[in-house]
Amino acid sequence: MTMETKLPVEHPLNPLPTAVIVGASSGIGEALARKFADEGYKLALLARREDLLNALCEEINQKAGEIRATAYPHDVTNFDQIPALFQKILQDLQTIDIFVYNSGVMYTIKESEYDFSKDLHTMQVNALAPMAWLDQAAPVFEQMGSGHIVGISSVAGDRGRVGNPPYHTSKAAFSVFLESLRNRMSRRGVHVLTVKPGYVKTALLELAVAKLPPITPEKAANDIYRAIRRKRQTIYTPWWWGTIMLIVQHIPSFIFRRMSF
Amino acid sequence: MAGNMLTKERLYKMENFGHSIEKPVYLYRPTHTEQVADIFQQATKEGFRVGLRGAGRSYGDAAITGGGVVLDFTRMNRILAWNPETGVIKMEPGVTIEQLWRYTMEDGWWSPVMPGTMRPTIGGCLGANVHGKNNWKQGTMGEHVLEFSVLLPNGKEKVCTPEKNKDLFYSVISGMGLLGVLTSITYQMKRVYSGSLEVKAWAEPNLTGVLRAIDEGKDEDYDVGWLDSTARGRRSLGRGQMHTARYLKEGEDPYPYQTLLPMNQDLPDTIMGIVPKSIVWRFMKLGLFNLGAWAANLAKYTMNRTIGNHKTYIQSLVAFTFLLDYVPNWELAYGRGGLIQYQSFVPKDTAEDTFGEILRHTQRRGLPSYLGVVKRHRPDHFMFSHAVDGFSLALDFKVPPRKRAKLAKMTHELNQIVLEGGGRFYFAKDSALTPDVVEAYLGGETVAEFKKLKAKVDPNGILQTDLYRRCFR
Numbered sequence: 074m075t076m077e078t079k080l081p082v083e084h085p086l087n088p089l090p091t092a093v094i095v096g097a098s099s100g101i102g103e104a105l106a107r108k109f110a111d112e113g114y115k116l117a118l119l120a121r122r123e124d125l126l127n128a129l130c131e132e133i134n135q136k137a138g139e140i141r142a143t144a145y146p147h148d149v150t151n152f153d154q155i156p157a158l159f160q161k162i163l164q165d166l167q168t169i170d171i172f173v174y175n176s177g178v179m180y181t182i183k184e185s186e187y188d189f190s191k192d193l194h195t196m197q198v199n200a201l202a203p204m205a206w207l208d209q210a211a212p213v214f215e216q217m218g219s220g221h222i223v224g225i226s227s228v229a230g231d232r233g234r235v236g237n238p239p240y241h242t243s244k245a246a247f248s249v250f251l252e253s254l255r256n257r258m259s260r261r262g263v264h265v266l267t268v269k270p271g272y273v274k275t276a277l278l279e280l281a282v283a284k285l286p287p288i289t290p291e292k293a294a295n296d297i298y299r300a301i302r303r304k305r306q307t308i309y310t311p312w313w314w315g316t317i318m319l320i321v322q323h324i325p326s327f328i329f330r331r332m333s334f
Numbered sequence: 335m336a337g338n339m340l341t342k343e344r345l346y347k348m349e350n351f352g353h354s355i356e357k358p359v360y361l362y363r364p365t366h367t368e369q370v371a372d373i374f375q376q377a378t379k380e381g382f383r384v385g386l387r388g389a390g391r392s393y394g395d396a397a398i399t400g401g402g403v404v405l406d407f408t409r410m411n412r413i414l415a416w417n418p419e420t421g422v423i424k425m426e427p428g429v430t431i432e433q434l435w436r437y438t439m440e441d442g443w444w445s446p447v448m449p450g451t452m453r454p455t456i457g458g459c460l461g462a463n464v465h466g467k468n469n470w471k472q473g474t475m476g477e478h479v480l481e482f483s484v485l486l487p488n489g490k491e492k493v494c495t496p497e498k499n500k501d502l503f504y505s506v507i508s509g510m511g512l513l514g515v516l517t518s519i520t521y522q523m524k525r526v527y528s529g530s531l532e533v534k535a536w537a538e539p540n541l542t543g544v545l546r547a548i549d550e551g552k553d554e555d556y557d558v559g560w561l562d563s564t565a566r567g568r569r570s571l572g573r574g575q576m577h578t579a580r581y582l583k584e585g586e587d588p589y590p591y592q593t594l595l596p597m598n599q600d601l602p603d604t605i606m607g608i609v610p611k612s613i614v615w616r617f618m619k620l621g622l623f624n625l626g627a628w629a630a631n632l633a634k635y636t637m638n639r640t641i642g643n644h645k646t647y648i649q650s651l652v653a654f655t656f657l658l659d660y661v662p663n664w665e666l667a668y669g670r671g672g673l674i675q676y677q678s679f680v681p682k683d684t685a686e687d688t689f690g691e692i693l694r695h696t697q698r699r700g701l702p703s704y705l706g707v708v709k710r711h712r713p714d715h716f717m718f719s720h721a722v723d724g725f726s727l728a729l730d731f732k733v734p735p736r737k738r739a740k741l742a743k744m745t746h747e748l749n750q751i752v753l754e755g756g757g758r759f760y761f762a763k764d765s766a767l768t769p770d771v772v773e774a775y776l777g778g779e780t781v782a783e784f785k786k787l788k789a790k791v792d793p794n795g796i797l798q799t800d801l802y803r804r805c806f807r
Contacts, residue, residue: 085395086674087738160340163358164402165401167357168358213358216358
C-alpha cells in the first residue's frame, strides 16, 4: 500500500520544540529567531519595538505557512510586567525548551563622562532584566529537568576597559549571573549557555568602532545554535575572540590601565 | 493575566500514563467543590486555563494542560452514601475503582462496568466514558449513572439525570472534562453472588478466528481476546487467545462471603511466592524490543495453544478484571520514551479487513505493537462516543525516543485506514488524533454541537487540556 500523507505539524508524539527570545526585533535576536524558525521551532518573540517585531513574526509565519512565531511587545525595564507575561507565554507555548535573553543597550560614553542615568539604564537592560526574566524561567526548567537557557552577554564583560564602564560592568554581571545559574542548574539537567560575541554587525556596533573585522548576526546565530546542540557552556563568536580575550584577561593591570582600547 | 495562583511553588512536571509527554503545569489538588468554584472564578478573571485530572491514567494528553493549572481530584474521594439493599452508591469524583470495589464487594455488589485497571477515578472514568470486557452486554460506565451534579465553569451547579438536563448528562459523561467538574455521582452497582468467575480460555489461530469467537461470546458476561500482534503471514496474522467468563449464580459458590472479602480478592505481591512483583517491570524492560516482543508473544501463544488450551477454571473477579494491575508499574518497562496505545473501533463488517491492514501496516513500518487486545462493542448515545456495533483493537506501541516522528507518521496513516473502515476512536487512549480526523469520525454536527455547548457553559474557554487544543483548535 502506498499512502503518502502529510503529517500535521503539531502531534503529541513529535511536538514542535519551543523557544522564547527576549530582544528579538533586531541584531542577533532577530537572526536567532529566523534560525530557530528554519529549524522548526515555535517561537515567542519579545522586544520593545512593536512594528519591527510584528514584521518579523509575519515574515516567519508566512515562510512556514502557519503560525510559528507570536509577538509579545515588552520593554524589559518594566520589571513588574515580567511574571505575568512569562506565565502567558508559558501557557501559549505549553512548554519551553529554550529561553534566550538577548536584549542589550550600549550608550556612547565620552571621555570623562559620568552619567548615572546612562549607568542605571544600562544595568537595568543588560543585568537586572535578565535576572528578572530568568528568575521566572529557571524554576520551570528546574522542574522539567531539561532545556536550555541562553544568555547573550559580551566579550566586554571579561575585563573593565576605559571606554564604557557601565557596559562592561553590566555584561560582567550578566556573565557571572549566568555562571551561577549554570552551577545551580546543571545538576538538574538544565544547560546554561553563555554567549560572548565580539564585533557583530548590529545597531550596537554603530556606536562603537570595530577594531577587528565584524561578523554578521546570521553567523553569530549559527554559532549559537550549534553551541546549543552541542551543549556547550560558554562560547565566543567568532571563536577567535576566545583567544584574544584569553590574552586580554591576562594583561597585568600596570599595562592594561595605560592601554587605550 | 497573572495572579497569585500561578506561583513557582505550584510548578510540577506533569506526565501522561504512558510517560511519552511531559509538560510544566501549576498543580492544585482541591478537597472541596468550593475551592474548584473559586479557581474557576479566578481563571475567568485572570485568563488562565484549567485542566481536570483524575488518577492520570489516560494514555495520552487528556489530563495535561501545559503551562496552565491542573486540578488533581484524587483528594475529593469521599463515599457520600451507600445502600447495600439497592446497590446505589453516591460518591465524589476522586473515588477510585479500587476504593469502590473494596467498599461494596462484601455486600455483594460489583460495578457492572469495570476498566482493565483499578487505578482510575470515577470522575476520570466518566469523563472518558470507559467500557470493560463486557461492552456489548453492559454498555459503557455512563449507562449505569443514575444522577450526577456538575459544576460548570460559568459557576452554575446542575443536577443531571438521563431525563433531567439530558443534553448535559450525555455530554459531560464522555466530555473529557471539557464542560465541567463532576462533584457527586450516583451510580447503580450490579448484584454478584460470588467473588469468583468461571473463565474459559482457548487459542484461535488467526484474526478471523479471534473475531468470530469474540462475536460468538458477546452474550457471555465477559468476552475479550488477546492478539499476538507480532505474528505475520496470512495463516497466523492476528492469532491469539480468547477469554470468556461468567458470574457464578446464586448458590454456586458455597462460601460467597469469603470470596467477596477484599482480603481474599487481593492479588499476591509475589510471583510463585518468590519473585516480588515490584521488580518484574525491570525484567520486562529487557525484552521490550521488536525481537524480544516477538519471542514473548510467540511463547505466550504457544503456551495458550498447547497446555493452556480449552481450559475452564475459577478465577477471582479482581484478578480477571484488572489484568493490567497484575504487574505494578508495567508502563515503565517501555523505557525512557514511554508508550502509546492506539485503539480503534470498527464496525463488524469492515473490522477484519481494517484490523488486518493495521497489523500488516505496523509490521511493514518496522514498528509492530507488542500487545494487542480485541473486544466487542455496541453503540451508545454519549457525545464523544467511541463505540460502534463492531470490534475494537487496542495496540500498545513503544515510543523509542529517536523514532517519535516515524511513529507519529505511522499513527497518522493508521487513522486513515480506520476512517476508511468507518471506524471511531477513544480520547482516553489517544495520542494520534488531529482536528480533521476527529471531525471525520465524530461528524461535523457533533463537533459543532460540542462547541456550541462549550461556549454556553464555559464562555471564557477556561477548561482546556492539551488534547482539547490538539483536537479542537
